[in-house]
Amino acid sequence: MKKGLLRFAAVAALSLAAFSTGAARAADMALDAITKAGVLKVAVPQDFPPFGSVGADMQPKGYDIDMAGLIAEKLGVKVELVPVTSANRIPYLTTGKVDLIISSLGKNPDREKVIDFSDAYAPFYNGVFGPADIAVKDAAGLSGKTIGVTRGAIEDIELTKIAPADATLKRYEDNNGTISAFMSGQVDLIATGNVVAAAIIAMNPPKKPEPKFLIKNSPCYVGLNKDEPKLLAKVNEIIAAAKKDGSLAKISNTWLGIDLPADL
Amino acid sequence: MFDISLWDIVRNLLLAARWTVLLSLVAFICGGIAGLAVLFARVSAFPWLRRAMGWYIELFQGTPLLMQLFLCFFGLSLVGIELSPWEAAALSLTLFASAFLGEIWRGCVEAVPKGQWEASSALAMGYFQQMRYVVLPQAMRLAVAPTVGFSVQLIKGTAVTSIIGFIELTKAGTMITNATFRPFTVYGLVAVFYFCLCYPLSLLARRLERKLHAAR
Amino acid sequence: MAYQFDFGSLWEYRGVIADGVGLTIRLTAVGTVAGVGLGIAGAFARTSRSPALKAAVGAYVEFIRNTPFLIQLFFIFFGLPVLGVKLSEWQAASLAMVVNLAAYSTEIIRAGIQAVPKGQIEAAEALAMSRLQIFRHVILGPAMRKVWPALSSQIVIVMLGSSVCSQIAAEELTYAANFIQSRNFRAFEVYFVSTGLYLILAVGLRALLKLVGWSLFRRRRHV
Numbered sequence: 171m172k173k174g175l176l177r178f179a180a181v182a183a184l185s186l187a188a189f190s191t192g193a194a195r196a197a198d199m200a201l202d203a204i205t206k207a208g209v210l211k212v213a214v215p216q217d218f219p220p221f222g223s224v225g226a227d228m229q230p231k232g233y234d235i236d237m238a239g240l241i242a243e244k245l246g247v248k249v250e251l252v253p254v255t256s257a258n259r260i261p262y263l264t265t266g267k268v269d270l271i272i273s274s275l276g277k278n279p280d281r282e283k284v285i286d287f288s289d290a291y292a293p294f295y296n297g298v299f300g301p302a303d304i305a306v307k308d309a310a311g312l313s314g315k316t317i318g319v320t321r322g323a324i325e326d327i328e329l330t331k332i333a334p335a336d337a338t339l340k341r342y343e344d345n346n347g348t349i350s351a352f353m354s355g356q357v358d359l360i361a362t363g364n365v366v367a368a369a370i371i372a373m374n375p376p377k378k379p380e381p382k383f384l385i386k387n388s389p390c391y392v393g394l395n396k397d398e399p400k401l402l403a404k405v406n407e408i409i410a411a412a413k414k415d416g417s418l419a420k421i422s423n424t425w426l427g428i429d430l431p432a433d434l
Numbered sequence: 435m436f437d438i439s440l441w442d443i444v445r446n447l448l449l450a451a452r453w454t455v456l457l458s459l460v461a462f463i464c465g466g467i468a469g470l471a472v473l474f475a476r477v478s479a480f481p482w483l484r485r486a487m488g489w490y491i492e493l494f495q496g497t498p499l500l501m502q503l504f505l506c507f508f509g510l511s512l513v514g515i516e517l518s519p520w521e522a523a524a525l526s527l528t529l530f531a532s533a534f535l536g537e538i539w540r541g542c543v544e545a546v547p548k549g550q551w552e553a554s555s556a557l558a559m560g561y562f563q564q565m566r567y568v569v570l571p572q573a574m575r576l577a578v579a580p581t582v583g584f585s586v587q588l589i590k591g592t593a594v595t596s597i598i599g600f601i602e603l604t605k606a607g608t609m610i611t612n613a614t615f616r617p618f619t620v621y622g623l624v625a626v627f628y629f630c631l632c633y634p635l636s637l638l639a640r641r642l643e644r645k646l647h648a649a650r
Numbered sequence: 651m652a653y654q655f656d657f658g659s660l661w662e663y664r665g666v667i668a669d670g671v672g673l674t675i676r677l678t679a680v681g682t683v684a685g686v687g688l689g690i691a692g693a694f695a696r697t698s699r700s701p702a703l704k705a706a707v708g709a710y711v712e713f714i715r716n717t718p719f720l721i722q723l724f725f726i727f728f729g730l731p732v733l734g735v736k737l738s739e740w741q742a743a744s745l746a747m748v749v750n751l752a753a754y755s756t757e758i759i760r761a762g763i764q765a766v767p768k769g770q771i772e773a774a775e776a777l778a779m780s781r782l783q784i785f786r787h788v789i790l791g792p793a794m795r796k797v798w799p800a801l802s803s804q805i806v807i808v809m810l811g812s813s814v815c816s817q818i819a820a821e822e823l824t825y826a827a828n829f830i831q832s833r834n835f836r837a838f839e840v841y842f843v844s845t846g847l848y849l850i851l852a853v854g855l856r857a858l859l860k861l862v863g864w865s866l867f868r869r870r871r872h873v
Contacts, residue, residue: 216599216601216609217609217612224609228446228449228450228601228606252518253599253601254599255599257828257831257832258508258598258599260835261508261831261835261837264835265508265511265516266511266516267511267516267517267518280833280835284835318819321828321829321832322831322832322833326832327833340739340819341819341825341829341832342817342818342819343597343816343817343828345612346608346609346611346612347608347817347818347819349612350608350611350612350617350728351728351818351819353612353615353617353728354617354727354728354729354731354732354736355731355736356727356728356731356736356739373613373615375615376615492849492853493849495852496806496810496848496849496852496853497810497845497848497849497852498810498811498812498813498814498824498845498848499810499813500813500814500816500824501813501824501827501841501844501845501848502845504827504837504841505838505841505842505845508837508838508841509837509838509841509842586715586716590716590717590718590719591718592718593718593719593720593721594718594720594814596720597814597817604718604720604721604724607721607724608724611728616732617724617725617728617729617731617732618725618729618730618732618733621721621724621725621728621729622725622729624721625713625717625721625722625725628716628717628718628721629713629716629717632715632716632717633712633716636712636715636716
């Protein structure tokens with residue numbers, strides 16, 4: 171009985187090993203597969219202006235959408251936009267539903283264990299924002315406050331570490347939830363990206379999220395599946411060229427209203 | 435950034451409601467076909483098949499639709515089946531509907547008196563003949579009202595698919611809320627939209643049920 | 651796809667999961683007790699002679715039964731603050747569950763009342779009992795006994811429906827699952843385990859309700 175079980179386990183382990191090496195060898199094929207299919211599937215945000223949002227005509231638009239178009243164009247393929255939320259974009263990539271994540275994705279060690287990152291393509295920093303009448307200058311000042319944040323986002327992970335014990339973090343599925351919670355007064359403050367707060371203010375809401383303090387400077391990277399060096403090199407090459415010829419600066423000006431920072 | 439009037443809100447909700455209707459129809463039709471299979475397995479002569487279907491029904495009636503969606507959407511792709519939000523939504527609602535419809539219909543089939551089975555088997559009818567000519571016609575009469583009633587549950591169930599990113603009525607509602615900062619109006623309107631879809635079906639189900647009781 | 655299952659990585663999050671299960675149970679308990687209680691009151695109101703009261707309760711029941719729970723929840727949590735009614739996510743989730751179950755149980759119990767034989771009510775009227783007395787002593791018991799199975803299924807449905815409360819950051823079981831998934835990216839394992847937990851909760855709740863029904867409504871024999 172025991173012996174049989176052992177043998178079964180050994181066989182299972184062997185076949186699993188064969189399976190994973192097979193998968194690893196197949197892995198570096200992504201670039202060829204994309205070229206062959208003629209379609210680049212990109213995970214883009216749909217609730218994250220100005221990186222990606224929908225207008226009155228329900229069509230996606232934004233920095234990330236333009237970036238996806240630029241990369242597809244340089245690869246000579248068509249782009250297929252797949253709207254994702256901040257919480258589900260990594261599963262989308264790791265389960266092969268998309269080829270790239272261009273979804274204002276920041277880098278952290280946990281994520282680096284699971285996926286690879288390109289060079290940075292857009293400036294971004296996270297901070298805590300809130301109405302003028304709440305005075306907060308640092309993480310300690312969050313004591314006793316309720317802060318809304320989008321689950322799984324960089325600012326969620328970072329704020330979880332630095333917020334005092336009596337601050338309450340409310341985590342929402344996506345930015346829609348986080349913004350709604352702030353606007354309806356369900357949370358005092360929100361932790362989010364500079365550009366999200368700027369976009370909210372631009373819509374002239376009844377309650378304005380003004381910057382309180384900086385959590386983390388985290389430019390955006392394109393996310394790729396691991397073990398795809400050819401695709402990674404190609405994407406980096408396209409980003410470098412776009413920085414040089416000014417096409418990235420143009421996208422940045424359109425959506426963020428600023429030139430690309432020199433250190434990006 | 436956007437200037438959105440009340441008419442814009444209504445128009446966009448209407449456009450999104452098409453997806454709610456389409457998803458409900460697909461789930462209802464596919465779920466009905468799969469539900470028939472569940473029904474036949476549930477009343478079959480093989481105890482093991484009946485028991486397996488019992489577990490199938492328990493699984494879908496005993497877990498949240500949201501979890502079923504998450505598993506379909508993220509779980510299936512791990513075994514190599516790629517699904518878009520639309521496909522994942524349609525698949526999980528179909529499975530969900532098949533479990534409920536199969537069980538509703540089983541109740542109707544079992545409500546047909548035992549004597550009818552015995553009489554038809556005395557006429558040397560096979561299982562499928564018995565079903566086709568004797569049992570199903572009577573069971574169907576009983577089944578119409580609760581089936582229509584379930585369609586209301588199904589339409590409401592489509593709201594949950596917004597959570598995996600399928601853009602239907604509820605998702606459009608949350609997106610528009612953040613472009614307009616008018617949650618009270620937008621969610622109120624979304625609720626009215628659902629009500630307009632569901633209430634006529636509820637009324638129909640009740641009328642059918644009353645008619646059935648009057649006929650007996 | 652070289653995906654290796656790793657259920658072990660869930661162990662460090664057992665506290666989060668336990669808290670989630672705890673809140674799901676608390677929400678269900680509040681929803682059930684208050685929802686069924688209000689449902690009894692609603693069913694009583696529907697037997698009233700005032701057409702206005704009957705219509706008002708009827709409209710409430712129909713509106714709730716024909717709109718999704720998720721929208722009711724969003725309306726309460728995000729919409730009501732516009733009117734100055736600001737509820738915490740726990741209050742909003744409880745309220746939504748109570749409001750939802752109350753509508754369904756009003757309808758279910760009403761159906762049970764209709765099945766109570768007319769003769770019994772007339773006999774009670776002949777004894778000069780008040781309307782409330784008749785409802786409480788003559789109608790309610792048999793009606794509840796008759797509809798208890800239907801009511802039990804509805805309670806289980808509402809318990810399972812509580813999973814969408816994660817969307818307003820109420821920290822119940824689905825919220826716990828989503829939270830863990832956003833930290834360790836083990837989507838399949840997390841959802842598999844929490845689906846299993848819901849199944850256990852559903853089976854347990856059904857058994858509990860059966861027990862409650864048995865002890866509350868068992869036919870009392872005449873001595």
